[in-house]
Amino acid sequence: MSEWEPKIVAFLCNWCSYGAADLAGVSRLQYPANIRVIRVPCSGRINPKFILAALRHGADGVWVSGCHPGDCHYIEGNYYARRKFALLKSLLEHTGIDPRRLHFSWISSAEASKFAQVAREVVETVRAAGPSRHFIKTLPQGEAAWGQATAELQAEVV
Amino acid sequence: MHAYTEKIRDAARRLLAEKKVDGVIGFRRGTLPLMNEPVFVRHVDHVDQLIWDGNCGINLANYLTKRKDRVAVVAKGCDSRNIVVHIQENQITRDQLHILGVPCQGMLDRKGILRALNGREPLEVEETDSQVRVSGEGFQEVFARREVLQDNCKICIHRNPVIYDELLGEMVEEPTDVDRYEDVRRLESLSVEERWNHFEELIASCIRCYACRNACPQCYCPTCFVDESRPQWVGKSLDPTDTRTFHLLRAYHMAGRCTDCGACERACPMNIKVRQFTKKLEKDAKELFDYEVGIVLEERPPLDTYRPDDPQDFIK
Ligand code: SF4
Ligand code: SF4
Ligand code: SF4
Ligand code: FES
Numbered sequence: 001m002s003e004w005e006p007k008i009v010a011f012l013c014n015w016c017s018y019g020a021a022d023l024a025g026v027s028r029l030q031y032p033a034n035i036r037v038i039r040v041p042c043s044g045r046i047n048p049k050f051i052l053a054a055l056r057h058g059a060d061g062v063w064v065s066g067c068h069p070g071d072c073h074y075i076e077g078n079y080y081a082r083r084k085f086a087l088l089k090s091l092l093e094h095t096g097i098d099p100r101r102l103h104f105s106w107i108s109s110a111e112a113s114k115f116a117q118v119a120r121e122v123v124e125t126v127r128a129a130g131p132s133r134h135f136i137k138t139l140p141q142g143e144a145a146w147g148q149a150t151a152e153l154q155a156e157v158v
Numbered sequence: 159m160h161a162y163t164e165k166i167r168d169a170a171r172r173l174l175a176e177k178k179v180d181g182v183i184g185f186r187r188g189t190l191p192l193m194n195e196p197v198f199v200r201h202v203d204h205v206d207q208l209i210w211d212g213n214c215g216i217n218l219a220n221y222l223t224k225r226k227d228r229v230a231v232v233a234k235g236c237d238s239r240n241i242v243v244h245i246q247e248n249q250i251t252r253d254q255l256h257i258l259g260v261p262c263q264g265m266l267d268r269k270g271i272l273r274a275l276n277g278r279e280p281l282e283v284e285e286t287d288s289q290v291r292v293s294g295e296g297f298q299e300v301f302a303r304r305e306v307l308q309d310n311c312k313i314c315i316h317r318n319p320v321i322y323d324e325l326l327g328e329m330v331e332e333p334t335d336v337d338r339y340e341d342v343r344r345l346e347s348l349s350v351e352e353r354w355n356h357f358e359e360l361i362a363s364c365i366r367c368y369a370c371r372n373a374c375p376q377c378y379c380p381t382c383f384v385d386e387s388r389p390q391w392v393g394k395s396l397d398p399t400d401t402r403t404f405h406l407l408r409a410y411h412m413a414g415r416c417t418d419c420g421a422c423e424r425a426c427p428m429n430i431k432v433r434q435f436t437k438k439l440e441k442d443a444k445e446l447f448d449y450e451v452g453i454v455l456e457e458r459p460p461l462d463t464y465r466p467d468d469p470q471d472f473i474k
Pocket of ligand 1: 235264
C-alpha cells in the first residue's frame with residue numbers, strides 16, 4: 001500500500017481565499033493535493049459544527065481561511081468569526097485535539113503565493129501530526145462479532 | 159437563611175394580591191431530602207408552599223424562556239446572571255419580570271453528602287449558617303456547611319443578585335480570595351494526549367440522558383443539535399466519539415453565556431463534572447475579551463460583538 005497521505009478539509013471564503021486558490025491554479029503555483037476545498041460565502045458562515053464534522057468524517061486536519069480583517073465582503077463577518085475561532089480552537093486543544101490539526105488564515109484573492117505557501121505549511125504540519133484517530137468510530141468488536149451478537153439477540157426475541 | 163422563606167412568601171402574597179404578576183416562580187420542598195423542586199405559584203392560597211434553604215440549586219432562569227406572562231422569580235446570584243443573559247438574548251423582557259433577589263450562601267452538594275453518608279439514607283436535614291445536620295435511621299452526621307457546598311459554589315464570586323426589583327436579605331460579602339481557574343490551569347499544564355485521556359475518562363460514564371442540557375437555562379434552542387438529523391451533527395450512539403462530540407458542542411454553545419451556576423453538574427445522574435468544559439471557555443472569554451457573563455445588562459455577549467484589534471496570533 002502506498003504511504004499515508006494526510007486529508008485536509010479547507011473551508012475557503014468565496015470572496016478571497018477561494019479566489020486565491022483559483023489564482024494559484026491559474027498561475028501554475030504548486031501546492032499539495034491533500035486539500036479538499038469547501039467553498040463558503042464568508043468565514044462568518046463557518047459553524048464549529050462543520051469543523052467537528054470534518055474531523056468526524058476522517059479529516060486529519062482542518063483549515064479555515066477568510067478575508068483579511070477590514071476586507072470582509074459582508075463588512076464584519078470575519079471579525080465575529082475570529083472570536084468564534086479563538087474560543088473554539090482553544091477549547092478543542094484544551095480537551096486534547098492536537099493543535100497541529102487546526103489552521104486559520106487570512107488570504108485575499110490576490111495572494112496566490114501566500115495560498116500555496118500556507119497550503120504547504122498546513123499539509124506538512126498535519127503530516128507531522130500523523131493520522132487522526134480520535135474522532136473515528138471504532139466498533140467495539142470486529143464486524144463478524146457484531147453479526148453474531150445480533151443473530152443471537154434475534155434468536156432470543158423470536 | 160430560612161429567614162428568606164418568610165420574606166419570599168410575604169413578597170409573593172403581596173405581588174399576587176396586588177395582581178402585579180401572574181405567578182411566582184420559586185421552590186417548594188421536594189419529595190426527597192436535599193432536593194427542593196421548582197414551583198409556580200399562581201394563587202395567594204398556595205404561597206405557603208414556597209421555601210428557601212440550601213437545596214435550591216436548580217436555576218430558575220430555566221423557566222423564563224419565551225414566557226408571555228408577567229412573573230416574579232426568586233433569584234440567587236447565578237440565577238440573576240442567567241436572567242441577564244436571557245434578557246440580552248431576547249428570551250424575556252425586563253418589564254415582564256419582578257425579580258426577588260436572594261443573596262446566596264451557596265447550595266449544598268447533594269451527591270457529595272450522599273457519598274459521605276455511604277449508603278445510609280438521609281431522612282431529615284437541618285441547616286444553620288455554618289452547619290448541616292443530616293439524620294436518618296439510627297444516625298446523625300454534622301457537616302461544616304462550607305465543606306459540603308457544590309463545587310461551583312465554593313468558588314463563586316457573584317453571590318449577590320446583579321439585577322433585582324427587591325432584595326430579600328442583606329447583601330452577603332463576596333469572596334475575593336478565590337482562584338476560579340486552578341483546575342483549568344492544572345489541565346492546561348498537561349500534554350495534549352494526557353488532556354484527551356483526561357476528558358475521555360471524565361465522560362466515559364455519560365449515558366447521554368441530556369439532563370445537563372435540560373437543566374441549563376441557556377439551552378433553549380427549539381431543536382437541539384443532538385436532535386437534528388439532516389445533517390446529523392452527532393451520532394445517537396454511546397460510542398466515545400459521539401459522546402465527545404456532544405460534550406464539545408454543548409460546551410461550545412455556552413461560550414460567553416455560561417454563568418457557572420452548576421445546574422448542569424447538579425442534574426447529571428452519573429456525576430460527571432461537565433463544568434470542566436465550560437470553565438475553560440469562561441476563562442478564555444475573560445482573558446481574550448475581558449468578559450464576564452451576565453453582569454452588565456447593556457453589554458453585548460462576547461460572541462455577538464467584536465473589536466477590530468481582537469487577538470489573532472493563531473491566524474496565519
Ligand atoms: S453559584 Fe453562587 S449564587 Fe449560584 S448557588 Fe452557588 S454560591 Fe449561590
Ligand atoms: S447529564 Fe450527565 S450522563 Fe446525562 S448527558 Fe449530561 S453528562 Fe451525560
Ligand atoms: S452550562 Fe451549566 S453552569 Fe453553565 S449556565 Fe448552563 S447549567 Fe449553568
Ligand atoms: S466575505 Fe470573506 S471572510 Fe467574510
